[in-house]
Amino acid sequence: MRLRIDADKKLGSFSLEAHADVSGERIGIFGSSGSGKSTVVNLVAGLLKPDKGEIFLDDESLFSSSKKIDLSPEKRRIAIVFQHSMLFPHLSVKANLLYGYKRCAIENRHIKPESLIDLLKLKPLLNRGVKHLSGGEKQRVALGRAVLANPRLLLMDEPLSALDDRLRFQIIPYLKSVSEEFRIPYLFISHSLTEMQLMTEQVLVVSAGRITETTTPERLARNRMAESPKGYLNLLRLANPVLQNGLYLYRWGTNSLCISDGKPDEESLFELSSREIILFKNHPEAISARNLLECRVTEMFNSDGRVGIVLSANGEKLVAEIVRAAADELDITPGSTLFAAIKASSFSRLL
Ligand SMILES: Nc1ncnc2c1ncn2[C@@H]1O[C@H](COP(=O)(O)OP(=O)(O)OP(=O)(O)O)[C@@H](O)[C@H]1O
Structure with missing residues (x-):
C-alpha cells in the first residue's frame, strides 16, 4: 500500500x-493528544474534506x-475501527458483522x-445482542464488521485505548492476524509507544498539526527514551516457565530469566523498562537481583542526555539506559562486555 497525502485543513x-x-x-x-492524528485519518477516510490538496491511495x-x-467514503473502500466500538445496538452480533458485507x-x-x-473466535457470540458484550468482545466484533466490508485499507483510530491493559494486549494479536490473513494493510493510530512497537513497521509522527517524521517504531522508541515515563520498553515473549522457589524460570534464547509474575504453560508478553537494568563493568560478587546476564554492547545511542546501551545476551537484545557520566566512568563502548542485573519483579506481564 502506498499513501500519499498533501493536504491542508483548518478546524x-x-x-x-x-x-x-x-x-x-x-x-x-503516533502523536500526543490533540496533535492531529484523527484529523489525518478522517481526511484519508473521506469523513473530512481537505481545504486543499491531494490524497492518493x-x-x-x-x-x-x-x-x-x-x-465518497464508500467508494474509497476504507474501513475504520474507532476507540469505542460504535456497534449498532439494536442488531445482533451476526447482523453487525454482516452489515458492511451485505x-x-x-x-x-x-x-x-x-x-x-x-x-x-466470534462463533459463540453470533446470536447475542451487542449491549452486554465485554469491551474486548465489542472491539472484536467492530474489527470483524470493518474487515467484512472487504476494505482495501483499514484505519484503526486508537482501537485499544478504551480497554484495560490486559485486554489491550489480548486484542493486538487479533488485529495483526486479521490484517495478515486477509492481506489488508492498515493505518494504526495511537499515542502508545508499546502499541507502535507491537503493531507497526513504519510510523508517521504527528506533532502540532504537522507530520514531522517518518520513522520505524524502534527508532521512535529510542528517540523518546529520555522523555518517556518508563524509558525504552523492552518487550519479551516468553513461554512455558518452570516454577522455582515461588518464581517463574523462563528460557530466553540460551539464557534463563527469573520473573516474579508468570503464567504456567502459556506464552506471556513482558515489558522491561530500560531503567530497570543495572550495569556492572565487572562481575558483582553478591547481589540480590535474581538475574545477572553477561552481555556485549552492540550499539549506543543518545536520547536527550541519556545514553541507550543496546546489549546482546547470547544473541538476545536488551536496551539499558544510563546517564552520560556513567557511560564515561564505566568506559562503555560498542564491543564492551558488561553484566546486566535485573530484579525478578522488574518484568511486568502485559499478557
Ligand atoms: N470540528 C472541529 N472544530 C474545531 N477544532 C477541532 C475540530 N475537530 C478537531 N479539532 C481540534 O483539532 C485538534 C486535533 O484534533 P485530533 O482529533 O485530530 O487530534 P488527535 O491527535 O487525534 O487527538 P487524540 O489523541 O486526543 O484523539 C484538536 O486541538 C481538536 O480540538
Whole structure:
C-alpha cells in the first residue's frame, strides 16, 4: 500500500498541514493528544474534506482540489475501527458483522464471513445482542464488521485505548492476524509507544498539526527514551516457565530469566523498562537481583542526555539506559562486555 497525502485543513483555531508519502502494510500514526492524528485519518477516510490538496491511495486519487475529485467514503473502500466500538445496538452480533458485507459489491467480497468469525473466535457470540458484550468482545466484533466490508485499507483510530491493559494486549494479536490473513494493510493510530512497537513497521509522527517524521517504531522508541515515563520498553515473549522457589524460570534464547509474575504453560508478553537494568563493568560478587546476564554492547545511542546501551545476551537484545557520566566512568563502548542485573519483579506481564 502506498499513501500519499498533501493536504491542508483548518478546524477552528487548529490547522493541519499533512505531507507524507509512505509505503508499507502496517503503518502507525503516533502523536500526543490533540496533535492531529484523527484529523489525518478522517481526511484519508473521506469523513473530512481537505481545504486543499491531494490524497492518493496506491495510484488512485481519493481527493484532489485541483482536479475536483472527492471520492465518497464508500467508494474509497476504507474501513475504520474507532476507540469505542460504535456497534449498532439494536442488531445482533451476526447482523453487525454482516452489515458492511451485505453492502459490499459482490466482486469485492473476497473475505468469507465464516473464516473471519473463526479467526476472531466470534462463533459463540453470533446470536447475542451487542449491549452486554465485554469491551474486548465489542472491539472484536467492530474489527470483524470493518474487515467484512472487504476494505482495501483499514484505519484503526486508537482501537485499544478504551480497554484495560490486559485486554489491550489480548486484542493486538487479533488485529495483526486479521490484517495478515486477509492481506489488508492498515493505518494504526495511537499515542502508545508499546502499541507502535507491537503493531507497526513504519510510523508517521504527528506533532502540532504537522507530520514531522517518518520513522520505524524502534527508532521512535529510542528517540523518546529520555522523555518517556518508563524509558525504552523492552518487550519479551516468553513461554512455558518452570516454577522455582515461588518464581517463574523462563528460557530466553540460551539464557534463563527469573520473573516474579508468570503464567504456567502459556506464552506471556513482558515489558522491561530500560531503567530497570543495572550495569556492572565487572562481575558483582553478591547481589540480590535474581538475574545477572553477561552481555556485549552492540550499539549506543543518545536520547536527550541519556545514553541507550543496546546489549546482546547470547544473541538476545536488551536496551539499558544510563546517564552520560556513567557511560564515561564505566568506559562503555560498542564491543564492551558488561553484566546486566535485573530484579525478578522488574518484568511486568502485559499478557
Ligand atoms: N470540528 C472541529 N472544530 C474545531 N477544532 C477541532 C475540530 N475537530 C478537531 N479539532 C481540534 O483539532 C485538534 C486535533 O484534533 P485530533 O482529533 O485530530 O487530534 P488527535 O491527535 O487525534 O487527538 P487524540 O489523541 O486526543 O484523539 C484538536 O486541538 C481538536 O480540538
